[in-house]
Amino acid sequence: MTGLKRFFASPARLFWALQSIGWLGYFSLHYLAAMGHGKPWDYVWVSAAATAIGFGVTSLLRLGYRAIWHLPTGRMIAAACLLLTLATAIYSLTYAEAVFRWCFECRPESLLGYIGYFGSALYVMLSWSGLYFGIKFSREIAHERENALRANATAHEAQLKMLRYQLNPHFLFNTLNAISTLVLDNQNATANRMVTGLSAFLRHSLDSDPMLRVTLEEELEALSRYLGIEQIRFGERLRVVIDASPAARRALVPSLMLQPLIENCIKHAISRRIEGGTVAVRATVVDDCLRIRVEDDGPGLPEECHGNGNGVGLANTRERLKVLYGAKQGVNVRTRDAAEGGGVEVALHLPYETRSEA
Structure with missing residues (x-):
């Protein structure tokens, strides 16, 4: 035929x-x-x-x-x-x-x-x-x-x-500035670890194909490279929680989807507070839908941003998911109440699909 x-x-x-x-x-x-x-x-x-x-x-x-x-x-x-x-x-x-x-x-x-x-x-x-x-x-x-x-x-x-390769210049500037400070303080071993981590993260970032999807497990591994750099910067001020079910870890997601969301949490909820804070990523599968929540315990959204959020990272995430999934996806942003620990929650809803099904 x-x-x-x-x-x-x-x-x-x-x-x-x-x-x-x-x-x-x-x-x-x-x-x-x-x-x-x-x-x-x-x-x-x-x-x-x-x-x-x-x-x-x-x-x-x-x-x-x-x-x-x-x-x-x-x-x-x-x-x-x-x-x-x-x-x-x-x-x-x-x-x-x-x-x-x-x-x-x-x-x-x-x-x-x-x-x-x-x-x-x-x-x-x-x-x-x-x-x-x-x-x-x-x-x-x-x-x-x-x-x-x-x-x-x-x-x-x-x-x-274009959306995938828009690296936040603040992240690069802050990381390079931290490396410079460590070198001036003669903390060469720590500076070397940060340079190595930055190099590995950038290589992974630029080598991954934005048209291909990876498992959430692989996405979390890539996220750990980014968080490794930030934890060198913030030390004990940055606390990370990863809670993903086995089924959720097998789900396919766009590569480096979570990094800009975590970057927003660090920028708005961690770096501005002396005591730092906690960033959490939670993922579950409900009714053939992958639900991912990125949370922090910071001050929450400004009043004028309730319901949609702002920032280049979040806007890029919305646009990428819209291009890839159309109406089958959803991005919701809200300020958590005091009973939940405060802060901001970004909830992503994607079709659940594994590599074998794809």
């Missing part, structure tokens, strides 16, 4: 296949109609001649249609009508000549008879032209749709890569 589709992918092959099948069908109908009207068996030569003439005339007509295809619509219609009239005249004359050679007494005695032959030929040529333009227009539409889908997919891929 695939080989057949590949064979007919060529417009020329498709044309000649349909041309041959169509005129063979015309030959069968023409001869059967003649038999139904009591013609002798040797009338087959008239049917064969009519078919051969039609095949040749329409093959030449195709060349004419191809030549006028890219003209403006009005000029193309006028040129097509002219070509159709010329092809009909040629076909009707040659077809009539073939009939008259077989049956001389069949020659019309008046002009109306010749007009009848012309009308019959016009019907055949008009039907052929309608099929030709219909198939050609449908192929053009399919080609344009394919190009549009390809362009849309390319745009989505570029958009995902």
Whole structure:
């Protein structure tokens, strides 16, 4: 089946296949109609001649249609009508000549008879032209749709890569500044660990394909690289809790999806408080839906940001998930009450899918 589709992918092959099948069908109908009207068996030569003439005339007509295809619509219609009239005249004359050679007494005695032959030929040529333009227009539409889908997919891929590679300059600045401070304080071993961690995180960040998904387990491992750098910076001020069920760890998620959310927690809930705070990632699977919550115990959202959150990291996460999952995903941001420990919760809802299912 695939080989057949590949064979007919060529417009020329498709044309000649349909041309041959169509005129063979015309030959069968023409001869059967003649038999139904009591013609002798040797009338087959008239049917064969009519078919051969039609095949040749329409093959030449195709060349004419191809030549006028890219003209403006009005000029193309006028040129097509002219070509159709010329092809009909040629076909009707040659077809009539073939009939008259077989049956001389069949020659019309008046002009109306010749007009009848012309009308019959016009019907055949008009039907052929309608099929030709219909198939050609449908192929053009399919080609344009394919190009549009390809362009849309390319745009989505570029958009995902742009969103994925927007590293927060504050993170890089703060990390490099911390490394500089450690070097000045002669804490070279700690500075070296931070440089190594930063290098590993950036390499993983830039090498991972934003179009591919990874398991949540792999995502948490990548997150640990980032948190390792931040814990060197903040020490005991940064406390991390990871609570993900085994089923949730097998779920597929976009690569480095959690890093910008954790970065927001550290920026707004940890770095601004002397006592630091706790950042938690919790993941469960409920009714074929992967639910991930990123929480902190900081001061919460400003009043004007309730319900949607702000920041480049959160906006990028929303956009990435929207591009990848459409309406099947959800991102909710809220301030937790005192009974829950305060702070902000970002809840992600994604379709649950594992690598084996994908």
